Amino acid sequence: MSVVVRTIARILAPVILVFGGYVILHGHLTPGGGFQGGAVAASAVALVLVAFGAPAVKRLKAPFSVLEDLGGVAFVVLGFLGLGFTFFANSLAGMGSLFGTPVPPGPNPGYLNTAGTLPLMNWAVGLKVIGGLGTVLVLFGLVGRDDDR
């Protein structure tokens, strides 16, 4: 691709990644969540693939597939965390630890450190979506003809 596209991609790709991370992190407060944020972050991979060609993303294939497996494992493990009550019970909410601040009743500006296992599950799903979509994109890059890249 031309130098304009490559320069813009170099600037935008990190911004897209950060925005994806924001959508995942604020999944329990604002519209979005693990899947949406993961898809946004994976679009940064698509941008890099289009701007710089397959060689730039080829070596990401193995990390992406590990990321996908880890996301899946993390999600089920978070389900197991609730087994003190039932599977998937939110055992961290309001407990004071990670994401454990109790939410006062009434309107609030959105406290990030709340909702217990939900943000963690958003991250698990987010990692899985980044890994999964990333792998698909890298594979698209690898199967194309050389002059397409």
Added chain:
Amino acid sequence: MNLAAHAPILAIAVPLLGGFALPLWGKIHPSLRNLWLALVASLTAALTGFVAVQVLTTGVQVYTLGASSPGETLSPGGFPIRIVLTVDALSAFMGAIATLLAVVAFTYAWRYLEEEEGKTLALTLGTLLWAGMLGMAFTGDLFNLFVFFEVTSIAACGLIGYRTWTSRGPEAAFKTMVMYTVGGLFVLLAIALLYGEYGALNLAYLARLIQGTTVDRIALGLLLGGFLMKVGAVPLHMWAPDAYGEAPAQAVILLVANTQTSLYALFRILFTLYGGVADPAIGWLVVGLGMLTLVVAALMAVVQMDLGRLVAFGAVSQIGYMLLGVGVGLTVISSQPAFGLVAIQGGIFHMLNDAVAIGLLFLAVGAVEKATGNRDLGNLGGLGHDLGWTTGFFLVGSLALAGIPPLNGFASKLMIYESSFALSPILAALAILASILLLAVFVRAFQGAFLGPRLASPKPVPTAMLVAMGVLALGVLALGLFPELVVRHLVEPAAKALWEGREAYLRAVLGG
């Protein structure tokens, strides 16, 4: 923490976790992966067995996800808002079939799949398919049923397309994916209609509310269509021979289990969800589809020259017998409950018998393909000289499928013949005719592939594959020799769960 109460969800969660973690172990070393799979499989099998024993001894088990205790199915307003697992005798029966076939499949795959083909991925998808099947069997929530339906669809399509280096594997996978997805959309639309009408997704709660309005009937039609697509009943069977023919053998028996899980879901919809507004006309529709399936598939099997596709059409025709048995039951159950129960028992018992017999046949075909690299009946011959065990297993499987006493197919087919004869003699006559056709088909296949002069020198079949086939062959013999025992302790509770046990199923979730 009371682990016994958590068994239903653990039976789904353990293979799910196992499946996701499998590729990570595989990246370290294949033997670690095998060890992990053995651990996960034995744990899941133990959990499924435990759930089945619990259900048979103490009645319907419920489990509420995310609640403060497993039994808390209702929110304070008396409305089931959370996802509920409801395991009755039929769910446990279906879970047991899926688990039996999955364990056999993994034993077989140990030496059947080659490491460089991507064995880790096949094992991962197999484990996820198993988790999905257990989820479909155990769930008490209509939308959750759809989710697990999709989980099994995606895992199954991945397995069908496993042989990416052939052109027919991916083609079969694509065809199957189209059918499964359209079926899934039918189911989703039906769920949307029911949710729009009643504002609930819980099966038991919906079953209480359902009125039999026009919208309900449309939803029933969509659900029937969606699940029949996945069951592979004629005229929606076009994916089945391709999928069964092209998938690796260990995946095929998982597909057989998956087909039966969809059949289970269909019965659950027809009896539990729509049991309150049961209509004999729907029963006749199921009977008609069953007849069509068993006759057409048996006729199609006659002309097949590929051993895999031949057995595949045999598998499709067996679905017809199950639909026939349960359809007869649905037709008469509201007027003659005792007669209906026997008919349903025949259909349900045939699910188990078919799983064991057709599973054995598919594994034997896989062994032949592994040993000779060939499945074409025109090029095979005289395999009996070298592959003694496989020959015996194929013979046992084909005779059982054709319904020859004392093998297991006879026991359940007799029940189906008797009950369909009482409804209409023509049904029984056609069903017997299809059985005779199947016998002819399998005798021809057996003669062509295993008898006669030696045509090639096949490689020996690995012991793990023989053990897997041996387990199913023992199952065929045991079910055929002691059908009374199995019917009394497993099949009868499962069949009763559909009609007499309906109220118990609803009460377990809704109380009162």
